[in-house]
Amino acid sequence: MKPGLKLRQGHPACRDPREMTQDELRAAGHEPMSPLQALRARCLDCCVHQEKEVALCTAVKCPSWPYRMGTDPWRKPASEARREAARRTMTKLNARRWKRDGTAPATSPPDSGTAPSSAEGSESSPTWVTARVDREPNTELHREETEGRQASSDAQGAVVPAGISQ
Secondary structure: OOEEEEEEOEEEOOOOHHHOOHHHHOOOOOOOOHHHHHHHHHHHOOOOOOHHHHHHOOOOOOOHHHHHOOOOOOOOOOOOOHHHHHHHHHEEEEEEEEHHHHHOOOOOOOEEEEOOOOOOOEEEEEEHHHHHOOOOEEEEEEEHHOOOOOOEEEOOEEEEEOOOOO
């Protein structure tokens, strides 16, 4: 019998996920995710994993339609006081990071790209992909020579792939 199923009157029937352990849920092929991520994943499944089709979806009557982009359109915007508190917290965290690592904080997260290399003259640096909302950012080892690009250093010493201007 497949994970997540049980016999009911001699036929396979779904189990209540509230009565299953996390290990049983994982065995059934599920990973922890927020409800918004689950809605986004369902929309991607419905549109054969074509992100553009999810954005162009015309099924306005679908209960998932307002959430298809992975955001909650009904969520109230943060108050100015809350935004200011978040700015102060991030300033403290960035200052601590700067003191600990000696790395300057990023002014804004990139959509995707190559992070500055941690070692001078290093030929590889991590690449992250943040374009997908339904997954955690993936980190891959990126080698400049396999892409046929040459890395250069900017004025602050950060590694910048050739062809990208600042």
